[in-house]
Amino acid sequence: MHNVQLFIPCFVDQLYPETGMNMVRVLEKLGCNVHYNPKQTCCGQPAFNAGYWDDAKAVATKFLNDFDKDFYIVGPSGSCTGYVRNYFEKMFANSAEHNLSNKVRGYMYEFTEFLTDVLKVEDVGAVFPGKATYHDACGALRECGIKAGPRKLLDNVKGLEVVEMKECETCCGFGGTFAVKYEPISIGMAQTKVQSALDAGAEYMISTDVSCLMHIQGYIEKNNIPMKTVHIADILASGE
Template structure:
């Protein structure tokens, strides 16, 4: 199956290895992967900050960059959910709206795509660690994934998943929320990491790199015995 990889700017700039592992995973699942190097941000940061004109510019560029795409897969439910749920509002009255409506049923977050569409869940991965899982707000509520990442984790040799308390509670990142309301954000991150530590896990896994960056910053600052890692990196382990 031919797919087009959408690598969000956050992952491209800060977690390039995760992007490479994501593409390798799609190939292992039997996909022929296309990557357009002209792609950039989906426009979500601008939109969430009230800059809708700038967000519309990014939406038009996204549709231009993926004008030939039949299927788009991304390692971020946040960006994918934003595109699915808000581009129509941004593009109302624009010529690109019809193009978006044709494309939107074929835009997927990668765990959803692997589990529900390809029915491919076993990558012969091995990860001999206790882990816990953080459900990102966008993944859980905006895109609608929960069982899919866990289904993929079930088939990883040596991995022991221990669910934390309040796994569906926000980690405190929330994009610009972490900058505008730093004290509240830091308290939420502390609670999230403390709940993870109570499980005895060595790693916090998530599908959202932005959440992981926020969590990882707190862990490093406090010198805590736990690490943050993206699901794609775990699936690529051996």
């Protein structure tokens, strides 16, 4: 049995708690012993991306101390996972937390990556009727190298037809504060992403990151487009 600690990112905690619960359902179904520390907070990525490195380090230091150093840390976000893996080393270089940071980084996994790479599972017995396309979130794809795993999991969902869209690897335009600072560009990128999914005939757009999906869903709803975004954990937790 694998001991798993949950990391619940800010967007999931505040806006999409059902996605976190669905991740738990899948992990427990696969025999994992799941733990959650309710005192955990943000990983510090928003402050880091905005240039407030001292504030980000303070939050990241708390992150290091919120988790047991000998258990896997699993979260439904390629963005947060990529940040912890790739930027904690730089942030804690030549500091007292350097060794602790390296250990925590080694235990950090994005949800689908944990299923396919650690548990070696590609079929969780999910059922979800419909036609969907997969959006490669920047954090998952570019910072974690996650590409084939989510597609293998989706291919084994009963009733789900997965089609590739032309712009699957193109950024959706969210990028945290990017969407605020460069709104017209951000909206144009969301438009390109959604149109690509429509051209593929998709009813649903699936991804590893709710931040991307929130941005895309906002564009969909504002323009009354017949499509819906769904986090992959919500798909994998669906059953008969």
